[in-house]
Amino acid sequence: MSMQRLAILGSTGSIGTSTLDVAARHPDRFRIFALTAHRRIDRLFEQCLAFLPDVAVVGDAEGAAELEQKLRAARLTTEVAYGPQALSAVASASGCDTVVAAIVGGAGLASSLAAARAGKKILLANKEALVMSGALFMRTVAQHGATLLPLDSEHNAIFQCLSTNACTGAGVERLILTASGGPFLQRDLDTLDDVTPDQACKHPNWVMGRKISVDSATMMNKGLEVIEARWLFDMPPERIEVLIHPQSVIHSMVAYADQSVLAQLGNPDMRTPIAHAMAYPERVDSGVAPLDLTRMANLSFHAPDLARFPCLRLGLQVLRDGCTASVTLNAANEIAVDAFLHEQIRFTDIARVVEKTLESLPPLAGSAALEDILAADERARAMARQFITQLPTSRVAVVAVH
Numbered sequence: 055m056s057m058q059r060l061a062i063l064g065s066t067g068s069i070g071t072s073t074l075d076v077a078a079r080h081p082d083r084f085r086i087f088a089l090t091a092h093r094r095i096d097r098l099f100e101q102c103l104a105f106l107p108d109v110a111v112v113g114d115a116e117g118a119a120e121l122e123q124k125l126r127a128a129r130l131t132t133e134v135a136y137g138p139q140a141l142s143a144v145a146s147a148s149g150c151d152t153v154v155a156a157i158v159g160g161a162g163l164a165s166s167l168a169a170a171r172a173g174k175k176i177l178l179a180n181k182e183a184l185v186m187s188g189a190l191f192m193r194t195v196a197q198h199g200a201t202l203l204p205l206d207s208e209h210n211a212i213f214q215c216l217s218t219n220a221c222t223g224a225g226v227e228r229l230i231l232t233a234s235g236g237p238f239l240q241r242d243l244d245t246l247d248d249v250t251p252d253q254a255c256k257h258p259n260w261v262m263g264r265k266i267s268v269d270s271a272t273m274m275n276k277g278l279e280v281i282e283a284r285w286l287f288d289m290p291p292e293r294i295e296v297l298i299h300p301q302s303v304i305h306s307m308v309a310y311a312d313q314s315v316l317a318q319l320g321n322p323d324m325r326t327p328i329a330h331a332m333a334y335p336e337r338v339d340s341g342v343a344p345l346d347l348t349r350m351a352n353l354s355f356h357a358p359d360l361a362r363f364p365c366l367r368l369g370l371q372v373l374r375d376g377c378t379a380s381v382t383l384n385a386a387n388e389i390a391v392d393a394f395l396h397e398q399i400r401f402t403d404i405a406r407v408v409e410k411t412l413e414s415l416p417p418l419a420g421s422a423a424l425e426d427i428l429a430a431d432e433r434a435r436a437m438a439r440q441f442i443t444q445l446p447t448s449r450v451a452v453v454a455v456h
């Protein structure tokens with residue numbers, strides 16, 4: 055067993071913190087090369103004190119000066135850098151072998167791609183990067199001999215169910231992604247207009263960052279995840295299914311040609327998939343409590359209701375439509391979720407904004423170069439912002455009084 059040197063991009067987030075928790079349990083296996091945060095300098099400073107990274111990266115010069123001052127006062131020699139180029143630099147530095155891609159949203163694309171180009175072992179949480187750049191990302195991983203391991207619990211579960219098969223991938227019929235259905239699985243549809251950001255972020259089973267929490271409430275998260283699965287496992291769209299399973303005990307399944315269905319089970323705690331990917335192909339303690347099946351009165355499953363979850367309907371449509379449609383889907387969703395979290399639009403407007411943006415920007419076929427992806431991303435963000443300003447003002451005004 056050799057020491058792995060980790061660069062954790064987005065270390066102050068939910069995934070980043072869980073990754074550090076697992077790393078701290080195994081100081082003989084993992085050393086921290088780099089930690090990065092966008093704005094939370096205090097949190098990053100505490101992490102630097104605990105893990106003594108070689109490099110720390112923040113969003114801007116001001117944050118860098120503040121962190122530098124704190125580090126020097128504490129007599130730490132951690133080097134400080136800032137900005138997107140510094141993120142890509144640590145992701146490809148010779149000082150690390152493993153990159154944990156845990157930045158949220160399209161902001162993580164460049165550094166995830168840089169890690170792939172540098173042939174790193176990439177533990178991917180940043181699903182938006184793969185949704186935006188699927189073909190390009192997978193090609194880059196292959197061309198540069200990088201290793202891609204999924205942290206997203208569903209994809210990690212599928213990866214585990216595939217690798218127990220001696221001939222990985224052979225005879226696979228379908229991938230079945232489970233979904234909890236989020237906090238509004240049962241809520242009266244007529245009341246969804248009035249949902250507040252805090253209600254949307256209160257997930258019944260998982261504690262996560264705010265953007266993915268809203269995505270789970272709209273089920274756009276599952277829409278992004280079917281696209282993520284399509285690329286990670288090179289699976290045609292028609293062989294990827296979504297199944298509601300409110301208890302989040304089975305994290306996903308693989309159905310084989312002989313009708314064996316393999317499932318991966320565990321408590322809903324991201325440290326399990328994180329520890330799996332960090333130690334792969336070995337197994338290590340994750341700090342997660344043992345799964346007690348005797349305390350589970352009932353595991354239930356049903357098909358998703360696409361009328362309740364229009365964002366999932368859009369995700370499934372884009373899964374079939376291909377390349378720039380998924381860039382548009384992701385970009386419009388990021389803009390709409392951000393506007394919802396800032397109480398500028400209603401919860402139900404998220405799907406409206408995404409759908410209108412998709413309708414007005416038909417997918418460009420066959421295009422997979424980074425410039426095309428970034429151009430499509432910019433176009434969709436601008437278009438989504440425009441639709442937000444065109445929403446009836448009564449809608450915006452009502453939200454403002456909440």
Ligand code: NAD
Pocket residue numbers: 063064065066067068069070090091092093094113155156157158159161179180181182205206207260261262263264265266324
């Ligand atoms: P989070 O909001 O808790 O953390 C995000 C991290 O990214 C923070 O460290 C933040 O500083 C950094 N960041 C944000 N914007 C940035 C920018 N513009 N530039 C550089 N850094 C930036 O998010 P999270 O819940 O940890 O999710 C991270 C990623 O993992 C997302 O893509 C999410 O979909 C995925 N994921 C999360 C979970 C989960 O349980 N939280 C599960 C599966 C997948």
Ligand code: MG
Pocket residue numbers: 206207208279
């Ligand atoms: Mg997931």
